[in-house]
Amino acid sequence: MSENILIAAGFGGQGVMLLGQILATAAMYDNKHSTWLPSYGPEMRGGTANCTVVISDELIGSPVTDSPGELIIMNIPSLLKFEPALKEDGLLILNTSVVDRAPQRKDVEVVKIDANKIAEEIGNTKISNMVMLGAYLEKTGAVTVESVEKALRKKLTGKKAALIELNLKAIEAGMKLARK
Amino acid sequence: MAEKVMVKGNEAMGEAAVRAGCRLYFGYPITPQSELTEYMSRRLPEVEGTFLQSESEVAAVNMIYGAASTGTRVMTSTSSPGFSLMQEGISYIAGAELPSVFINVVRGGPGLGDIQPAQSDYFQGTKGGGHGDYHLIVLAPSSVQEAVDLVQLAFDLADKYRNPVLVLADGMLGQMMEPVEFPEFRDLNTLPDHSSWAMQGCEGREPHKITSFDIDPINLEKMNLGYQKKYREIEANEVRYETEMIEDAEYLLVGYGTMARILGTVVKMARNEGIKVGLFRPITLWPFPYKELESAAEGKKALLTVEMSMGQMVEDVRLAINGKMHVDFYGRTGGVVPTPEEVLRELKKIVERSE
Incomplete structure (x- = not known):
């Protein structure tokens, strides 16, 4: 049985919620079970916004966790909050454009992505979340890239449809970086 | 479909x-x-x-x-x-x-x-x-x-x-x-x-x-x-309920709604560690499945009710069990959601006490 339990966290506005939704929707297109659970309420202002995504071949029990297998971290408060919880041998993907300090854990795999810089090179810093998603896809293979594209096309409609290609480029760049 | x-x-x-x-x-x-x-x-x-x-x-x-x-x-x-x-x-x-x-x-x-x-x-x-x-x-x-x-x-x-x-x-x-x-x-x-x-x-x-x-x-x-x-x-x-792995279970978890699906994960985690536990989930809270819970609990060593409250449904659980066994309770409240890891720790305390 394969199961991925991810917490994606950052400042409100960095797009971690959308990242999680795209991932959970892609899992559905891959005929897997998935849940997307947002933090909502007081945490959203100033501190960390985060969401938990569970992807599984089996029916999902808990959509909450104390010990995620994977973390996507977009700012320092999120690193401080979630790093201790990460499972041993877990995966920590770090946006080093924002997080200028090293993680403490030695028993996990750390992937450093200069996501804002790369996003800017592609044309828009707002897509740093998709660069991070790309790195996550490369490292975990949790869902197929085809399904991610399908999820993006479903989510970004109307005026936003023009941004699909940009998002896909960002995902590709993230995948490339994580491959190194 | x-x-x-x-x-x-x-x-x-x-x-x-x-x-x-x-x-x-x-x-x-x-x-x-x-x-x-x-x-x-x-x-x-x-x-x-x-x-x-x-x-x-x-x-x-x-x-x-x-x-x-x-x-x-x-x-x-x-x-x-x-x-x-x-x-x-x-x-x-x-x-x-x-x-x-x-x-x-x-x-x-x-x-x-x-x-x-x-x-x-x-x-x-x-x-x-x-x-x-x-x-x-x-x-x-x-x-x-x-x-x-x-x-x-x-x-x-x-x-x-x-x-x-x-x-x-x-x-x-x-x-x-x-x-x-x-x-x-x-x-x-x-x-x-x-x-x-x-x-x-x-x-x-x-x-x-x-x-x-x-x-x-x-x-x-x-x-x-x-x-x-x-x-x-x-x-x-109109009584409705669901059970998970209760046949060979020695321990029974009881919960409803969101809490019950978290308990579903606890069942899996506990079974991986060799603890035989099952889940009873009322779907209708009124009418409450009193008789069904009573028979599901028969022969079990202990029963743990978990809620995102300080203990409300547990009163109906106790009515169903009618004093035949001890009913333990674990709950968090004020918007705190118990995690599977946390409930597993509680369950283990009860297992230790019962063995």
């Missing part, structure tokens, strides 16, 4: 209501259920329905009372403090025996509390809430798909028994997204005929009277005995 879509619990319950034939919604926004109100404001005009944002929950429930008097499918949704405000009207609606659907996306309490998920409105939902000898039928979904299914069932049960039905969700279920498959749209022509009692215009016939009032105690008692007869019928026919 219909295509699966990724939807937030709140919106999924709204769409389920529309597909069940609900064309009237009266409500007032409150976190963490506001997406439901918002969804209905957008969706109902598309199907020639009516959405009305009332000035308060007190007004909303009385609009429900009026609309339900016509036998039309009608609902409202709210969260804990708003549901408290509706209690007077709900008591009237129960007394007047009107079909209607309420959704409470429960948040932390008491008072204004907070906006995080909780299960501390169990007493309010199952034991009254308003005044008088009445019951709501209470359904507790544990996934977004089940929320969709139970909203549909809620309308059917409301019509069948001419009784208000409550879908008791929580902030987590309202806010989370999961893939769901929606049922087909209900053909409005196939909805139950309420013309024998409803207010639909009395030209050419005797007027119908809808009231929860009778000044003569003998008559009011008669009305009450009528409600009670109906409640016994509901108890006999």
Whole structure:
């Protein structure tokens, strides 16, 4: 049985919620079970916004966790909050454009992505979340890239449809970086 | 097979209501259920329905009372403090025996509390809430798909028994997204005929009277005995529950709604460590599956009830077990959601004590 339990966290506005939704929707297109659970309420202002995504071949029990297998971290408060919880041998993907300090854990795999810089090179810093998603896809293979594209096309409609290609480029760049 | 879509619990319950034939919604926004109100404001005009944002929950429930008097499918949704405000009207609606659907996306309490998920409105939902000898039928979904299914069932049960039905969700279920498959749209022509009692215009016939009032105690008692007869019928026919791995289990976890799916993960984790544990999940909180739980618990070493409250459903669990064994309880409240790891630790304490 394969199961991925991810917490994606950052400042409100960095797009971690959308990242999680795209991932959970892609899992559905891959005929897997998935849940997307947002933090909502007081945490959203100033501190960390985060969401938990569970992807599984089996029916999902808990959509909450104390010990995620994977973390996507977009700012320092999120690193401080979630790093201790990460499972041993877990995966920590770090946006080093924002997080200028090293993680403490030695028993996990750390992937450093200069996501804002790369996003800017592609044309828009707002897509740093998709660069991070790309790195996550490369490292975990949790869902197929085809399904991610399908999820993006479903989510970004109307005026936003023009941004699909940009998002896909960002995902590709993230995948490339994580491959190194 | 219909295509699966990724939807937030709140919106999924709204769409389920529309597909069940609900064309009237009266409500007032409150976190963490506001997406439901918002969804209905957008969706109902598309199907020639009516959405009305009332000035308060007190007004909303009385609009429900009026609309339900016509036998039309009608609902409202709210969260804990708003549901408290509706209690007077709900008591009237129960007394007047009107079909209607309420959704409470429960948040932390008491008072204004907070906006995080909780299960501390169990007493309010199952034991009254308003005044008088009445019951709501209470359904507790544990996934977004089940929320969709139970909203549909809620309308059917409301019509069948001419009784208000409550879908008791929580902030987590309202806010989370999961893939769901929606049922087909209900053909409005196939909805139950309420013309024998409803207010639909009395030209050419005797007027119908809808009231929860009778000044003569003998008559009011008669009305009450009528409600009670109906409640016994509901108890006999509508108990719903689910079990997971209880046959060989030595220990039993009991929980409902969101908490129950977290317990599902606890069952897996515990079994991986060699602890034989099963899960009992009431789906109808009223009528509560007393007999079914009693037999599920037979021969078990211990039983642990877990809730996002300080212990409310556990009272019904104890009634079911009737002193035959010790019933342990673990709960977090105020919007704190117990994690599987945390519950597993509690379970292990009980296992250690029992071995």
